[in-house]
Amino acid sequence: MALMLLPAIAPVDISVGLGFTEAVRQGDRSQGKVFTPRRRRRWSLQSLYADSKYACVEFEPENTMGLPPPLSSLVTSAAAAAAEAAVSLEQKVYDVILKQSSLVKKKLALTTALDVKPDLAIPGSLSLLKEAYDTCGEVYMKFSCIFVGTLLLTPERRRAIWAIYVWCRRTDELVDGPNASHITPTALDRWESRLEDVFAGCPYDMLDAALSDTVSKYPVDIQPFRDMIEGMRIDLNMPRYQNFDELYLYCYYVAGTVGLMSVPVMGSAPESKATAESVYRAALALGIANQLTNIHGDVGEDARRGRIYLPQDELARFGLSDDEIFDGKVTDKWRSFMKNQIKRARMFFRAAEDGVSELNQASRWLVWASLLLHQQILDEIEANDYNNFTKRASASKAKKLMALPVALGRSLVTPSSLRQSSSAKTRLEGNLCHWIEPPTSEKKML
Numbered sequence: 001m002a003l004m005l006l007p008a009i010a011p012v013d014i015s016v017g018l019g020f021t022e023a024v025r026q027g028d029r030s031q032g033k034v035f036t037p038r039r040r041r042r043w044s045l046q047s048l049y050a051d052s053k054y055a056c057v058e059f060e061p062e063n064t065m066g067l068p069p070p071l072s073s074l075v076t077s078a079a080a081a082a083a084e085a086a087v088s089l090e091q092k093v094y095d096v097i098l099k100q101s102s103l104v105k106k107k108l109a110l111t112t113a114l115d116v117k118p119d120l121a122i123p124g125s126l127s128l129l130k131e132a133y134d135t136c137g138e139v140y141m142k143f144s145c146i147f148v149g150t151l152l153l154t155p156e157r158r159r160a161i162w163a164i165y166v167w168c169r170r171t172d173e174l175v176d177g178p179n180a181s182h183i184t185p186t187a188l189d190r191w192e193s194r195l196e197d198v199f200a201g202c203p204y205d206m207l208d209a210a211l212s213d214t215v216s217k218y219p220v221d222i223q224p225f226r227d228m229i230e231g232m233r234i235d236l237n238m239p240r241y242q243n244f245d246e247l248y249l250y251c252y253y254v255a256g257t258v259g260l261m262s263v264p265v266m267g268s269a270p271e272s273k274a275t276a277e278s279v280y281r282a283a284l285a286l287g288i289a290n291q292l293t294n295i296h297g298d299v300g301e302d303a304r305r306g307r308i309y310l311p312q313d314e315l316a317r318f319g320l321s322d323d324e325i326f327d328g329k330v331t332d333k334w335r336s337f338m339k340n341q342i343k344r345a346r347m348f349f350r351a352a353e354d355g356v357s358e359l360n361q362a363s364r365w366l367v368w369a370s371l372l373l374h375q376q377i378l379d380e381i382e383a384n385d386y387n388n389f390t391k392r393a394s395a396s397k398a399k400k401l402m403a404l405p406v407a408l409g410r411s412l413v414t415p416s417s418l419r420q421s422s423s424a425k426t427r428l429e430g431n432l433c434h435w436i437e438p439p440t441s442e443k444k445m446l
């Protein structure tokens with residue numbers, strides 16, 4: 001792998017502001033790219049339910065105020081058709097999970113059946129690769145709010161998470177960076193073909209080279225990466241999300257995918273008996289929960305940009321129009337609406353929690369920290385009396401710091417296999433203990 005990477009590795013100046021977006025827009029393969037400090041994540045979504053239980057959140061306003069009944073009571077043929085469409089969208093996301101899980105199993109079979117040889121390296125290539133990963137680390141440290149979390153990971157896993165993070169940031173930067181207004185669908189197509197090359201071992205620049213190396217070592221499928229690009233396409237084109245199905249799908253594309261990309265790197269607890277599918281489902285849920293939370297925290301900021309990332313049908317059910325969101329007045333209708341949105345986001349967090357304990361011990365703290373810090377945003381929206389139009393839903397530094405030891409405590413909880421009696425294990429199918437262990441050759445690489 002190192003041999004394949006070497007000719008393509010070119011140093012990248014991450015301090016240059018516009019180069020990357022411009023390079024993708026113009027199809028210039030030689031340009032490095034750049035990260036500009038971004039404002040707080042705006043999170044749009046579109047999509048469908050991964051699990052119909054999230055559709056069952058009671059969307060009946062607590063104070064009915066003469067509003068129409070919840071959609072669930074209006075069972076019409078149109079609703080049935082919509083439900084069918086939702087199921088096929090759900091299937092689409094689940095298919096990615098199944099594909100990723102089977103890849104993990106296949107890779108396990110390969111790595112246990114063969115004595116994996118260290119990669120061939122020519123002098124200098126390893127130091128270039130190390131430099132590439134170090135650069136990813138610098139970007140991660142600069143932009144991630146829980147950068148310390150990766151320090152608990154093994155050096156190999158840490159580097160791999162950095163490389164994935166940087167690719168995600170670059171992708172996001174295309175539609176959320178300073179040059180977003182110049183980004184066209186063609187530019188995203190180019191970015192996707194560049195991704196294919198990364199997975200084929202032909203990276204264009206140093207940061208891609210780190211990812212190329214990572215995906216050659218861990219059983220990471222390309223589909224979640226492709227899907228994230230698809231999410232950016234949606235963000236370019238989708239002015240509104242008609243219902244939660246659409247929002248869910250968007251959340252999967254831009255954030256659920258991050259969970260699917262990260263799990264194979266984070267690794268499972270050796271004692272875990274959870275299936276790969278169940279852990280990927282939890283990872284997907286955490287990505288969705290994080291994204292929903294960011295959307296709820298950024299309602300005002302998004303509205304000032306003319307964007308509304310909330311399900312239109314649910315807004316209507318609470319008697320809310322786009323204009324009221326643009327006006328930004330906190331009314332009882334808005335409070336009722338937000339209470340339900342927050343309730344649903346918390347359901348996704350809960351769905352993620354069991355999965356965290358199945359991860360490798362060293363990875364759990366980072367994931368718990370991410371989960372708890374995002375949950376605090378929901379708490380802050382409540383503390384601000386649902387004024388997410390003009391008040392920042394940001395916890396105090398002290399509260400954020402307090403979350404870290406709590407995350408540590410939770411990370412000590414052992415996997416379900418140890419916590420549950422055997423009769424309670426019915427939903428855990430089969431023993432895939434080592435399904436995400438990295439190949440043994442990796443330590444020799446770096």
Ligand SMILES: CC(C)=CCC/C(C)=C/CC/C(C)=C/CC/C(C)=C/[C@@H]1[C@@H](COP(=O)(O)OP(=O)(O)O)[C@]1(C)CC/C=C(\C)CC/C=C(\C)CCC=C(C)C
Binds near residue numbers: 041144370
């Ligand atoms: C734990 C952890 C942080 C690991 C993931 C690291 C990683 C590869 C992150 C990529 C993030 C990124 C730049 C994505 C681009 C698209 C995007 C911007 C998505 C939104 C993120 C914003 O997060 P945040 O609010 O923290 O913003 P900052 O970067 O700090 O400015 C998203 C909302 C996606 C967030 C989704 C995750 C972090 C996925 C979490 C799930 C897992 C790591 C799987 C855990 C496994 C189980 C079994 C539960």
